[in-house]
Amino acid sequence: MTLPDLTAADLQPVLPALVLAAGASVLLLSEVFLTTASRSHLALIALGSSVLAGGVALATAFEPAHAVFQGLAVQDPFSSFVTVVVCLGLAGVVLLSADFLKQRQAERGEYYALMLFAAAGMSLLAMSAELITLFINLEVLSVSTYALTAFLRRGPRPAEAAFKYFILGAFSAALFLYGSALLYGVTGTTRLADMVGPLRTAMHTQPWLATCALALVAAGFAFKVAAVPFHMWAPDVYEGAPTPVTALMSAGVKAAAFAGLVRVFLFLGRADPEVVALALSALAVLTMVGGNLLALPQRNVKRMLAYSSIAHAGYLLLGVAALFPHPGTGVLAATPLMLGSPAVNSADAYKGILFYLLAYTVSSVGAFGVLSVLERHADGDGATAWDLDRFSGLAQRRPGWAVAMAAFMLSLAGIPPTVGFMGKLLVFRAAVDSGLLGLAIIGVLASAAGAYYYLRIVVYMFMRPAPAEGVLPEKYWATELALVASAVAVVALGVLPGRVADWLSQSGMFFGTR
Amino acid sequence: MLPVPLPHTLALAAVLFCLGMVGVMVRRNALVVFMCVELMLNAANLTFLAFAQAHGDTTGHVSAFFVIAVAAAEASVGLAIVIAVFRSRGTVNLEELKTMKH
Numbered sequence: 084m085t086l087p088d089l090t091a092a093d094l095q096p097v098l099p100a101l102v103l104a105a106g107a108s109v110l111l112l113s114e115v116f117l118t119t120a121s122r123s124h125l126a127l128i129a130l131g132s133s134v135l136a137g138g139v140a141l142a143t144a145f146e147p148a149h150a151v152f153q154g155l156a157v158q159d160p161f162s163s164f165v166t167v168v169v170c171l172g173l174a175g176v177v178l179l180s181a182d183f184l185k186q187r188q189a190e191r192g193e194y195y196a197l198m199l200f201a202a203a204g205m206s207l208l209a210m211s212a213e214l215i216t217l218f219i220n221l222e223v224l225s226v227s228t229y230a231l232t233a234f235l236r237r238g239p240r241p242a243e244a245a246f247k248y249f250i251l252g253a254f255s256a257a258l259f260l261y262g263s264a265l266l267y268g269v270t271g272t273t274r275l276a277d278m279v280g281p282l283r284t285a286m287h288t289q290p291w292l293a294t295c296a297l298a299l300v301a302a303g304f305a306f307k308v309a310a311v312p313f314h315m316w317a318p319d320v321y322e323g324a325p326t327p328v329t330a331l332m333s334a335g336v337k338a339a340a341f342a343g344l345v346r347v348f349l350f351l352g353r354a355d356p357e358v359v360a361l362a363l364s365a366l367a368v369l370t371m372v373g374g375n376l377l378a379l380p381q382r383n384v385k386r387m388l389a390y391s392s393i394a395h396a397g398y399l400l401l402g403v404a405a406l407f408p409h410p411g412t413g414v415l416a417a418t419p420l421m422l423g424s425p426a427v428n429s430a431d432a433y434k435g436i437l438f439y440l441l442a443y444t445v446s447s448v449g450a451f452g453v454l455s456v457l458e459r460h461a462d463g464d465g466a467t468a469w470d471l472d473r474f475s476g477l478a479q480r481r482p483g484w485a486v487a488m489a490a491f492m493l494s495l496a497g498i499p500p501t502v503g504f505m506g507k508l509l510v511f512r513a514a515v516d517s518g519l520l521g522l523a524i525i526g527v528l529a530s531a532a533g534a535y536y537y538l539r540i541v542v543y544m545f546m547r548p549a550p551a552e553g554v555l556p557e558k559y560w561a562t563e564l565a566l567v568a569s570a571v572a573v574v575a576l577g578v579l580p581g582r583v584a585d586w587l588s589q590s591g592m593f594f595g596t597r
Numbered sequence: 598m599l600p601v602p603l604p605h606t607l608a609l610a611a612v613l614f615c616l617g618m619v620g621v622m623v624r625r626n627a628l629v630v631f632m633c634v635e636l637m638l639n640a641a642n643l644t645f646l647a648f649a650q651a652h653g654d655t656t657g658h659v660s661a662f663f664v665i666a667v668a669a670a671e672a673s674v675g676l677a678i679v680i681a682v683f684r685s686r687g688t689v690n691l692e693e694l695k696t697m698k699h
Contacts, residue, residue: 215659215660215663215664218663218664218667219663219667222667222670222671226670226671226674229674229675229678230674230677230678233677233678233681236681236684236685237685238685239685239686241681242678242681242682242684242685242686243682243685243686243694245678245681245682246627246678246679246681246682246694247694249674249675249678250621250627250630250631250634253634253638253671253675254618254621254634254637256638256671257614257617257634257637257638257641258637260638260641260664261614261637261640261641261644263641264610264641264642264644264645264648264657264660265644267645267648267656267657267660268607268644268647268648268651271652271654272656273656273660
């Protein structure tokens with residue numbers, strides 16, 4: 084192995100991550116050198132870095148796919164769009180955090196720095212095309228998020244949530260790493276692109292070792308995206324973490340983990356497409372049905388949104404499963420409605436996954452945003468802070484927030500005219516096109532069941548009387564801006580998705596698909 | 598000195614990995630669980646090194662160094678979290694970490 088000579092041109096593809104890391108370093112240094120009492124500049128620096136990084140990523144999003152860093156990473160429209168979505172989510176989360184932290188006298192540079200480092204890891208994870216690079220970036224984003232979960236460490240909940248997140252995160256990372264080591268053993272390389280051929284041979288010569296390795300890598304990712312049955316950490320962690328951090332987990336971490344999952348299994352799946360497609364479909368069904376059923380009885384809205392995030396991972400897994408050809412022999416795929424043999428149009432599937440990630444990011448950041456402003460006047464961090472009753476009569480007290488929350492709930496439930504509906508439409512259409520009609524029907528039924536718990540919040544907001552003694556939450560411009568921006572995005576992208584969907588069609592130019 | 602045969606090293610790594618995995622699931626002391634996770638990472642490292650020796654290339658050796666660095670970073674954050682748990686609870690027994698109920 085020879086060390087490459089790096090030039091400025093080589094660093095250009097990772098510019099968004101560099102911008103985020105530079106912003107994080109400025110924030111850390113400002114904490115050392117600036118001794119002013121006012122700390123509102125911290126959020127502005129973080130916001131500026133995330134907008135700049137997102138802009139840089141968008142500017143490079145239309146370049147053809149190519150390998151960078153000697154094939155350790157790739158730059159393609161898919162990775163660039165994931166970076167854009169991550170930066171969008173990060174900007175919203177930073178706006179929500181500004182006031183959240185001020186209320187708790189916890190405005191610190193390292194909070195935003197950790198968020199930016201996590202986002203840099205997410206951006207690089209979407210680009211990684213080599214197992215060790217992938218592992219390092221996965222850990223960069225995970226370790227930052229563990230620390231963020233414990234950021235408000237005074238109460239017992241954050242520490243407990245952080246510990247659960249840390250143990251299960253480290254456990255899943257170890258599963259992934261052991262799987263990678265076995266893959267390296269059977270193929271002799273850690274680069275995904277070089278691995279396809281040897282792995283296909285190994286599936287015949289050493290089937291047990293190769294299958295074991297694939298299963299371990301898949302289990303590692305299933306933990307990260309919180310797919311059923313690897314989801315048990317998610318509700319506790321989502322509930323215990325500070326609400327803006329929960330928003331980052333559900334928006335950014337999920338998007339990046341899915342990008343990594345797609346990247347890895349698009350290459351490794353070629354060794355044995357049928358088994359991989361079957362495994363992904365099974366995970367998708369379990370996650371869609373399980374997530375929605377577990378969310379139904381929840382009265383704690385934060386916990387309900389955690390289960391809802393699991394259910395959304397299920398719809399995304401359906402989109403990932405649609406990337407593989409389904410010959411129509413499986414029980415779920417065999418339906419009399421299928422005419423002719425299904426053909427995989429992977430451009431549609433990529434578009435579906437990316438649009439869904441975008442839709443889920445804006446909706447969940449908004450939903451957690453409303454939750455964080457209502458939580459403000461809660462005493463301590465008791466579970467009542469997120470009880471459904473807190474939403475009673477919100478329409479009379481804060482009509483703007485109630486309308487915004489209603490838009491987010493409709494979007495998460497997948498009801499037109501919101502972006503969530505368009506996302507579901509694209510994902511389910513891609514699934515049907517690739518022969519997964521049975522799965523798409525299960526997905527539609529599961530999301531119909533899910534509409535119950537989303538609409539229940541709308542009913543509470545608009546049809547229940549407001550509690551007499553409740554103190555009105557205050558308004559703050561950064562939070563208002565985040566809520567207005569995400570509400571506008573939810574409706575605008577739902578009514579006029581054309582331009583953005585056209586952009587995302589470019590993501591069919593995925594590295595390695597020829 | 599004779600080199601250790603590949604199957605022996607792999608078997609040792611697999612045993613270590615399984616011990617770590619079982620430990621994470623059954624042990625109740627936070628620090629022991631934490632050590633079990635480290636055991637799993639080291640089992641993966643050993644596998645990388647065994648295969649690197651068998652293949653005769655350097656990728657596996659390089660990977661092990663990166664993994665050690667990442668594991669150190671993870672350990673520092675993990676221990677900080679264990680300390681935060683101990684400060685708020687006065688215990689590191691996982692049985693007692695049950696604030697959040699369904």
